[in-house]
Amino acid sequence: MTLPVALTGHDVIGQAKTGTGKTLGFGLPLIERVVVRADVDAGRAIEEKLSDSPQALIVVPTRELCTQVTNDLQTAGKVRNVRVLAVYGGRAYEPQVEALQKGVDIVVGTPGRLLDLAGQRKLDLSQVRALVLDEADEMLDLGFLPDVEKILTMLPTRRQTLLFSATMPGQVISLARRYMSQPTHIRATAPDDSGHTVASVEQHIFRAHSLDKVEMVARILQADGRGLAMIFCRTKRTAADVADQLTRRGFAAGAVHGDLGQGAREQALRAFRNGKVDVLVCTDVAARGIDVEGVTHVINYQCPEDEKTYLHRVGRTGRAGASGTAVTLVDWDDIPRWQLINKALELSFNDPEETYSTSAHLYELLKIAPGTKGILPRSERTRAGLAAEELEDLGETGGQHGAGRKGGGDDGTAGGKRTHLGGLHRGRAHGCPGLW
Incomplete structure (x- = not known):
């Protein structure tokens, strides 16, 4: 549905459920519309239209999504020889700067590193004819918005703007229209799928005790x-x-979480994609856009926090x-929060059943063999494990906790606005180790 509109150069707000192919919805028009050497050779474009500066820019909220979108576009752009570059924090600057100097057609990046490179005059955005905000509702959230607005001021006013996300609240759409034509x-x-969640996902919600959750x-x-x-x-x-x-x-x-260096984050995700580990424990850094084949179970x-996070x-x-x-374990004190999510998504789990690791209905609903205990039998420990996946040295800028840039935020925001300083964190800052 988006391809014919996007290919003509019109601005698009694209919304579809998770896992339905939004990346290629904006990726294919970009690959088709950038001018490459093959177009000049075939007489479809003149030599002057060729450029070593990026002709399209895709802004994403997390580093993991940045590498994934880049890989998808590199695969799709092989035939036309489109040069796609990932630009994100936690990695050394030099290889990214070298790649930009050699020339690229499409840049995929997180806001923090994009602003850094543009500020140092290493990234020229004056030739960008198309901008994509992937996970647009997150990119126009208060934490990211100042950075996104700075990037927009560096782009030509005449350009195509594409916004894509599974969740698109009304206020985000009205905000987005300020930047669109x-x-x-x-x-x-x-037509047969009217709910907010994908119909093929079986959902279970249990009221669970925090001390019993790992066993469950x-x-x-x-x-x-x-x-x-x-x-x-x-x-x-x-x-952790x-x-x-x-x-x-x-x-x-x-x-995969923000306290890990970028090398460790990528090592875990690579091991998960390659099947060396079959369980990935993560924060919401991996909740958006991450696409791994063969994920059968998601456990909350x-x-x-809210219905958008649940959907993603x-x-x-x-x-x-x-x-x-999908299994969600709700603590007693989180029941009111869950009921708000339940209402917003029009689900039928307003009062989750009290459940323990020994509850008969848990075994029955999730097809767990009777007598199963919380330790994996040795005969079933067949995966190579995380240690079998090589840990890449990325020349990180932030040491062990590579934040990705000087004073940078967890997910590429310029000033670290998105690192959540909750009560515990503040307690630690005020010298109350007991709180930590």
Whole structure:
């Protein structure tokens, strides 16, 4: 639905459920519309139209999504020899600067590093004819908006602007129209799929006790037919802790969160894609856009912040027509938060059933064999594990906790606006180690 409109150069607001192919919805028109050497040779364009400066810019919220979109576009652009470059924090500047000097057609980047390179005159945005904001509602969120606005001031006023996301609240659309010229709003849904979530995802919501959750998760991970699994936690500390506990119980688990250096984040995601680990424990850094084949189970270890986060997390399974299972474990004190999500998404789980690792209905609903315990039997420990995946030296700028740029935020924001300084963090800053 987006291709004919985007190919003519019109502005588009594209909205479709997770896992339905939005990347190629904006990627193919960009690849088709950039002028490359083949166009000049075939007589479709004149020599003057060729440029070594980027002709298209894609801005994404996270580093992981940046590498994924880049890989997809490199694959799709092979025939036309389109040069695509990923630009994001946590990696050394030099290789990115060298690639820009050699010439690129499409740049995919996180806001922080894009602003850095543009500020140092290493990235020339004056030739950009098309801008894409992927996960647009996140990019126009208060944390990212100042950076996105700075990038917009560096672009030519006459350009094509494309916005894509699975969730697009009304206020985001009205804000987006400030940067767009007569946009076409395209909302793609299957005629038989009326709910907010993908119909092929089976959802289970349980009221669970925090001390029993790891045991519950360990049993759910032994469900019949379980492939790759993603476990979402609200904080970086919880994600690290759950990954450690599952590893001790015999599972091949890796973690992706903002306290890890970029090399470790990429190592875990690579090991997950390659099947060396089959459980990825992560914060919401991996909730948007990440596409890994074979994810059958998504587990919300803690109740998501809001309905948008829930939709994006659950959307990591049941992608491209496959089916999946989503399990959400809600603490007693998170029930009111869950009920708001339940109402917003018009789900039927307003009062989740109290559930423990020994509950019969847990085994029955999730197809767990009777007698399963929370430790993986040695005979089933067949994965190579995280250590088998090579840890790349990226020449990181921030040492062990590579924040990705001088004073940079966790996900490429210029001033670290998006690092959540919750009460615990502040307590630590005021010298209260007990809180930490």
